[in-house]
Amino acid sequence: MGESKKILVTYASRYGSTAEVAQAIAAQLCARGEDVDVRSVTDVTDVSPYRAVVVGSAVRMGQWLAPAVKFVKAHRDALSQVPVAYFTVHMLAVDDSEASRQKRAAYLAPVRAILAPRHEAFFTGKIDSRQFTLLDRLMTKATGSVDGDQRNWQAIRSWADQIFVN
Numbered sequence: 001m002g003e004s005k006k007i008l009v010t011y012a013s014r015y016g017s018t019a020e021v022a023q024a025i026a027a028q029l030c031a032r033g034e035d036v037d038v039r040s041v042t043d044v045t046d047v048s049p050y051r052a053v054v055v056g057s058a059v060r061m062g063q064w065l066a067p068a069v070k071f072v073k074a075h076r077d078a079l080s081q082v083p084v085a086y087f088t089v090h091m092l093a094v095d096d097s098e099a100s101r102q103k104r105a106a107y108l109a110p111v112r113a114i115l116a117p118r119h120e121a122f123f124t125g126k127i128d129s130r131q132f133t134l135l136d137r138l139m140t141k142a143t144g145s146v147d148g149d150q151r152n153w154q155a156i157r158s159w160a161d162q163i164f165v166n
Helices: 017-031 066-074 098-114 134-143 153-162
Strands: 006-012 035-040 052-060 084-090 119-124
Touching (some): 017 084, 052 066, 052 098
16 A cells, blocks of 8 residues: 555535645645645545545534545545545634634544544635525524635645655
């Protein structure tokens, strides 16, 4: 399994923001000379060709999306043989307070319990409620979230530069 030089960046995204973050991570890994595949978790059936795997998910209702959790569960044995990194894209609990840190930790706790990552990061995302279902628009309004792109591309690239080094 560890013979491949490729890195997989895989993600679960409802409206595309997390997919764009995954693409940015992959682009930064490529910029540092890595060979990278980027795919939705629903399009990955085998992780054995990869020397490392990055798994990312949007947060909905305080949890990683079900397809991302299912991916980690389904591939737990193979993932345990290579370095793994998790990234989470979310819009709440974004400051550096203890309460926010605890909420962010809670987003990832169920996945971390399946398989602990070598690296993890939390990135603020993007809301474009024009794309949302009625339920998602109502949930967004109820949480006080507003439309806008809050992604910090420099922070995303910086994290990608730090993962899987040596």
